[in-house]
Amino acid sequence: MHVLLVASAFNSLTQRVHAELRDHGHGVAVELALPSVDLAGAVRRHRPDLVVAPMLTSAVPEEVWSAHTCLIVHPGPVGDRGPSSLDRAVQDGVPRWGVTVLQANAEMDAGDVWATVECPVPDPPESKSAWYRGEVADAALEAVLLAVDRFASGTYTPEPQSGGRARPLLRQEDRRIDWLRDDTERVLRVLRAADSRPGVRDELLGGTWFLHGGHPEDGLRGRPGELIATRAGAVCRATADGAVWIPELRAPRAPGQPAAPKLPATLALGDLLPALPELPAPTQARPGARTWSEIDYREEGGAGFLSFSFPGGAMSTADCRRLLDAYRAACTRPTSVLVLGGGRDFFSNGIHLGVIEAAADPAEESWANINAMDDLVEAVLTTTDRLVVAALGGNAAAGGAVLALAADEVWCRSGVILNPHYRLMGLYGSEFWTYTLPRRVGPAVAERLTTEALPLSAESARRLGLVDRTIGCPPAVFADRATALAAQLAGHPATAARIAGKKARRELDEAERPLAAYRAAELDRMRQTFFDPQAPYHALRRAFVRKERPGATPPHLARPVPGRHGSPPPARSAPVTGPAVHDGAPDPAGC
The missing domain is CATH 3.90.226.10 (2-enoyl-CoA Hydratase; Chain A, domain 1)
Known part of the structure; x- marks a missing residue:
């Protein structure tokens, strides 16, 4: 089949769906759902057999879902609706979760169900983004491939949803940390639920920052809320009963400006950082103790x-x-x-x-x-x-x-x-x-x-x-499997x-x-390239780290790519121009 992926960004899950659908013999193209793009017109030009949305933060236009079967990958079990599914699951500490592939209709996340697959929540809990790229992505691929096969059969009838409720966006007031009263486990849940984006807005050293990432520290203590140490660019902040390491900070977006990049915490704070001990990671971990090292x-x-x-x-x-x-x-x-x-x-x-x-x-x-x-x-x-x-x-x-x-x-x-x-x-x-x-x-x-x-x-x-x-x-x-194989x-x-x-x-x-x-x-x-101020690298780097969206889908994504066992129909749309998308994961920062 010729499958068109519609996504808000070519993120890690969209990339995995792209790659694995090709492995299963399907031709694949991508259209990014951008504010400046007529998505309905783009879909008409592609004339796909099926539309799949692996990661979409906006609603599918009625012109699209009324003319094509559009399968939405929702990172939550049947009945879960709303834009902050994974954030809530991590922050609330749920034991099990799931991914649902449903058909787009007039109500967000309420369409008929084509496939649903359960997935575990890591124990001990992982950050939202690591979980998303791991267990959630595995469940999503299983559900997508099952739904695509069911659609291709021409005989499957999706099941209507019953029950469930739509929950609103998890806002910063819902993520607030009370450093004087919150214990380490609660602080970690909040930080990990927002680790990649949007971060946790907080006050630190007289300024407002977004905190990204969190790791437990059992051996250090201090006055709750105060910074007590640094390590490899991270800062250690005391909680009510212990401490956490925070690797990265991001400054708030200035009015009319693009988002500021996430940076190692000590680099972001710069001269604001007081004199703190730089503690190297222990060469040998104490049994049962928790600390952080890259x-x-x-x-x-x-x-x-x-x-x-x-x-x-x-x-x-x-x-x-x-x-x-x-x-x-x-x-x-x-x-x-x-x-x-x-x-x-x-x-x-x-x-x-x-x-x-x-x-x-x-x-x-x-x-x-x-x-x-x-x-x-x-x-x-x-x-x-x-x-x-x-x-x-x-x-x-x-x-x-x-x-x-x-x-x-x-x-x-x-x-x-x-x-x-x-x-x-x-x-x-x-x-x-x-x-x-x-x-x-x-x-x-x-x-x-x-x-x-x-x-x-x-x-x-x-x-x-x-x-x-x-x-x-x-x-x-995976680590245990690799350890056993290496020992062999x-x-x-x-x-x-x-x-x-x-x-x-x-x-x-x-x-x-x-x-x-x-x-x-x-x-x-x-x-x-580095020392040429006019080289495209500088503008592309700036756009990437500041999360600037391209003006159109890059041509290498919009162009249909053959599946491993066959070819898609020829391209039906003229090449489009715009900055390239370089997005190896929900929120990467490397190249």
Whole structure:
């Protein structure tokens, strides 16, 4: 079938639906529901067999739903209605949830039900966005594929909804934190229900800020509401019975201005921040104690596990340097396998566009950030005394996807989406992609992946050779599965021979063309872009971090893309122009 995706943004769920519908043989195109676009006219031009809305924050026009079957993906169980479903579920601490695919009609979220799938709520609770990209997205894909199959059969009759109630938008007054009285668990629920957007509006150091993200801290105490420490850009704030780490802050939108970018909390506060102790993460966690660290290392069964989790998957210059230091330390350990990643959310989205945008000189910060990423990737590529595995429990894009390719093996959870390209941000790219990508998929496929700039499912990436293993499991158990597989690999009799062969191949590749030559050629292109004030990268970066919506659907999305087993009808609309959409998740900040 020819399926048209209508969405408010090409976010992580829309990308996953796009990729997996193609995997199932359907042709897919996208139209963004933008204020300046005649959506009804755009749908008429496409003449789709079916319209699916994976993430839509506005109502479908009657001209559309009366002429086409329009399936809405609602991130809530049957009977749940309203715009803040996931926020309320996290803040209220519900034990089970679900996703419903329903038919658009005149009443929001009240149409006939085509499919519904339950999903668990992580225990301990996760942030809203991590849950959305994980269990909720898994349930949504299962429901979408079931609904599409039912529609294609031509024999299924959807079931009318009965009961339920529409609940209003969860507003900032509903998210208010009383730091003098609220315990840590209540503070965490509120922060995690708003972590990606909209954040929790609060007063801090005499100003108004939006707080993003929250992690528990059991070992520190202070006067409730006061800041008591910093760590790797985050601030620790005391609650009524403990403390929480808050990684990011965002300034309120100025009148007539676009949204301010989210930034590491200490960078956002700047000179307002009082003198506070900078507390490094403990090298060894105390049993039963809770604290927060972006980077962690452990060993099991002859394998080392270097896990990292940066907000939005974005890695600033400082993040890259901290991770490189941790990587070098891990390489001094007597292990035969080193696993990078393994967490349930983002692997990496590359350089931190938000920090770059906030810098006094964005060109210089871009240059510093890409060199720090290159240093990290080069360290992985030149590790010849052990096998390195990139374990992707969550999505990866741009330089973050290429970081994974530097490893000897790439393992992905089956729900992961990869975007191994840079061009939507106006960049040529670095991180040695001109060496690693063609080496895995060949020059022709590498060219296609980097120019088409479309998302890939984990399974499609495996078929292409980009990924070595897909692991079909819920997000909560991916780390355990990766740990068991890595321990098996470390104990396998053939691993020592593989390590020796790896060293020999690296020496041959180096003799043919040194890594330094790949790096120099890539960085020459990147430097020209960074230091050219007229380069599109600067406007695209600014629009991305400030959440400016494009004026029209980008042509590469509006153009119908064939399914893996067939082709859609030819494109029926003229190419449209407008800024590219670079959105690897609901609210990423990297490239």
